[in-house]
Amino acid sequence: xxxxxxxxxxxxxxxxxxxxxxxxxxxxxxxxxxxxxxxxxxxxxxxxxxxxxxxxxxxxxxxxxxxxxxxxxxxxxxxxxxxxxxxxxxxxxxxxxxxxxxxxxxxxxxxxxxxxxxxxxxxxxxxxxxxxxxxxxxxxxxxxxxxxxxxxxxxxxxxxxxxxxxxxxxxxxxxxxxxxxxxxxxxxxxxxxxxxxxxxxxxxxxxxxxxxxxxxxxxxxxxxxxxxxxxxxxxxxxxxxxxxxxxxxxxxxxxxxxxxxxxxxxxxxxxxxxxxxxxxxxxxxxxxxxxxxxxxxxxxxxxxxxxxxxxxxxxxxxx
Numbered sequence: 001x002x003x004x005x006x007x008x009x010x011x012x013x014x015x016x017x018x019x020x021x022x023x024x025x026x027x028x029x030x031x032x033x034x035x036x037x038x039x040x041x042x043x044x045x046x047x048x049x050x051x052x053x054x055x056x057x058x059x060x061x062x063x064x065x066x067x068x069x070x071x072x073x074x075x076x077x078x079x080x081x082x083x084x085x086x087x088x089x090x091x092x093x094x095x096x097x098x099x100x101x102x103x104x105x106x107x108x109x110x111x112x113x114x115x116x117x118x119x120x121x122x123x124x125x126x127x128x129x130x131x132x133x134x135x136x137x138x139x140x141x142x143x144x145x146x147x148x149x150x151x152x153x154x155x156x157x158x159x160x161x162x163x164x165x166x167x168x169x170x171x172x173x174x175x176x177x178x179x180x181x182x183x184x185x186x187x188x189x190x191x192x193x194x195x196x197x198x199x200x201x202x203x204x205x206x207x208x209x210x211x212x213x214x215x216x217x218x219x220x221x222x223x224x225x226x227x228x229x230x231x232x233x234x235x236x237x238x239x240x241x242x243x244x245x246x247x248x249x250x251x252x253x254x255x256x257x258x259x260x261x262x263x264x265x266x267x268x269x270x271x272x273x274x275x276x277x278x279x280x281x282x283x284x285x286x287x288x289x290x291x292x293x294x295x296x297x298x299x300x301x302x303x304x305x306x307x308x309x310x311x312x313x314x315x316x317x318x319x
Contacts, residue, residue, distance in 0.1 A: 005306065008059070013034055019302070051075070063087050067094040067096060080101065097309060099317050101298050112208075120143075126139060147170055149170045151205075154183055162188075206233075209238075232259065233256060236260075252278065262288050
């Protein structure tokens, strides 16, 4: 009898298209779920007969209570090598092996710039007008050359975003709580004297921080009030870093020029969520890591993880 492998949140039906599952097909039946499952009860019911689960990034939490309801589960595979919503101690206690996969930082860098450029040049608004028979030219683009790009975080992703900003001829500044001048000099950007100074001086602000106790709520009402009325905010990191109510208020009141957002407090967004109708907002449904290359890696290495498990060993074990 074959083991049952359930792939969660396979919205684009990509798991079996972008990876070769033939090395494990004799031993494993693969079932892709294209709709997101809400709540632990719904998850537990859908995964009750699963021996293996493949989950994307941190879309689905696996607390101790869920592991307790999945007695058949033996292998949990998460894309990426860091996942903060899996209770690893509970997994071990229930005999569940947890493995990860590689993940490229290139796709979120590219999406960051897609959002920033889309905002700066009014791409969506102009496209909708042109295709809908509206006015010919109605926006005046915001220039990048000579403007200031402020980065909150200068890690792997932030560093690559900075390099592209420099290529556009922008002045690039960066800040994080432990950012050093040596790191800023390595990338070729200015180290901001403070978060407040970065926010006040920047024409574009982009968030590239990991979510933690220090970064949660980092941009609240007071911080957003420091932004210029002509400034744009981009967040492809984690929703909780930016106070969602404060951001909505700033957008509705026109206190910033616009925002490009890829991450939300609830995902998928409910149909009546205020982010769906906020003005001055260019939003994407958490596509930062969603690319053909990344998905090929995620699902291809998931097959490798399963193959190793079937052979009695593990690769890329987490944490």
